[in-house]
Amino acid sequence: MKKSFVLAIFLICACLAGHPAISDAQMRAPVEAHWELYSRGDDGLLGVLLVTPEEGSYIYGHEKGPTGLPTTLGVNTFPDGLAGEVVYPKGEMKPDTFDPELIVPVYDVPTRLFVPLRKPDGNELTVAGRLEGLSCTDKACFPLKMMVEATFDDVATASAAAEQPWWPEAEPLLAGVDEPAGSDIGRAQPTTPADTQPATAQPAEQEQVEDAVAWDFSPRFLDPHLEVTSLAKALLLAILAGLILNVMPCVLPVVSLKLSSIVAVSSMEAHSERLRYFREHNIFFAAGILVYFMVLGGVLGSLGMAWGELFQSQSLVLVLALVVFALGLSLFGVYDLPIVDLKTGHQLDQNPRSQAFFTGLMATLLATPCSGPFLGGVLGWVLSQGPAVIVLVFIAIGVGMSLPYLLMAVSPRLVHYFPKPGRWNVHLERIVGFFLMGTTIYLLAILSESLQTRGMVALLITALGAWIWGQWTSLSDSPSRRMLVRTLAAVVVIGGVLWTLYPRENIRWPELELAEFREDLGRQAMMLDFTADWCPNCKALEAAVLTDSNLQRWERQYGLRFYKVDLTLHDPWEMELLESLGSKSIPVVAVFPTGEGAREPLVLRDIFTTGQMEEALEEMFR
Structure with a gap:
């Protein structure tokens, strides 16, 4: 029985890379993306894919550089044929992480990719995009192949693009782009009239991808006599x-x-x-x-x-x-x-x-x-x-x-x-x-950096399970006690590993920029989380109260925009902002409403519960 169990564990590990439920989640590039839809008045609609690299990572820009893989976006719509040419902003020119002598275009901050769209005959529109490229941290690079889909139930309620803070930068990029014709331009997946579902509704085995580049090289090797031919x-x-x-x-x-x-x-x-x-x-x-x-x-x-x-x-x-x-x-x-x-x-x-x-x-x-x-x-x-x-x-x-x-x-x-x-x-x-x-x-x-911390936690849990296995029982105990203790140890370890491997889709807390904060103050409801990597209470608060589900609910209910004020390293203006809220310690969460009330933000300090936050938000926005 023991031999069969261990052999099964080995075979599972050997084939783990081919299991899509786990390897795809953990091998994903450290990038998040989601669709937004805006109105361009009589000119139609504007689809915006907001691409956000995780902190400390970047993706290569769309324009071809001396190294790296250009970022590309292919778009499908349902109804079919509503998407125009994708418009890419220019990447910021920076030294390549792995070859600093090369200057490459990169997207290392939240970046918007623009897709002009024709209005559908009805009110509902589905946009599906295939984002491809190469995402890198300071340690490794990851292939970026991401399908992002969103369905908008009522396009008539889309906000005006011209009223968004990013519009002054986007307008020149879109000035020379014509309104989409009756067919998609630059699509990642061709769609036939018989298709009645959006592109991402197709099974993974039926996905059609763009034709791969056919390289035609004739390589020469240092030791040709060592090359294998038979x-x-x-x-x-x-x-x-x-x-x-x-x-x-x-x-x-x-x-x-x-x-x-x-x-x-x-x-x-x-x-x-x-x-x-x-x-x-x-x-x-x-x-x-x-x-x-x-x-x-x-x-x-x-x-x-x-x-x-x-x-x-x-x-x-x-x-x-x-x-x-x-x-x-x-x-x-x-x-x-x-x-x-x-x-x-x-x-x-x-x-x-x-x-x-x-x-x-x-x-x-x-x-x-x-x-x-x-x-x-x-x-x-x-x-x-x-x-x-x-x-x-x-x-x-x-x-x-x-x-x-x-x-x-x-x-x-x-x-x-x-x-x-x-x-x-x-x-x-x-x-x-x-x-x-x-x-x-x-x-x-x-x-990857996003997995290293959870990996260390999994090691700690494994050590706890090993200690329980070896120290809580011995051969002098009854078989039932040994079985109980070792089952507990196995549950601790297996639970810790599953928790570590469980894929997480976290809401991105953008870093707060002073100019953007001043511009949005009073115009946009905001929640600021003052945190630091060395603050365990901050991390506990983020895990228990500032969870994805809670943030999504508060965003829908109150229109909040979330920002992180990272105090891991000293920053004078961020410390000044913290002190202006009557605090000199963290964790601190500040909620700024719109209008004149923005000058009197609600501040929650130290540890608080989800219920207390709910009551505070309800009182502020009622």
């Missing part, structure tokens, strides 16, 4: 590349796990028993490597993915970080793992074959992000072949990587070189534990 050469180089993987940088976790597992041999006194265990351990460790590569080849061949692309899945990286962290905790004696227990004294108490097999699986999973010599040419050829050839060559890579362990199984007399048991075993376990903790840090660094 299956025989691919198999030969695959075995050699797999063997070299054992000495690549990513092999550090492999060495750690391997040493911790094989050192258990030293605790055996009988010579024949040591030889048997040594041989079996290496055979099953190699079997774990081979099974992993066989599964990996099948996954990549069926999904058309590249080597290492699994690690582009943020959810897979996070789950792997939690698993490695849990293995490290076990080496520090927090608890004992039921199957892959790396501690010397425990490996022989359980099934040593399953120990070696699952350790081989885990070690190889950690090692595969590396691409060693000869491997690039092999992968460049084989991943363009059929699934059967891909699996065969990947098995050859596994044979190469497992070759040292198969040789040790053939010559088990190498066990004589292992020292007798002693206190050094404990020290080695702790050293391996530190290696695994370092691997955890590396995996966390791969995560």
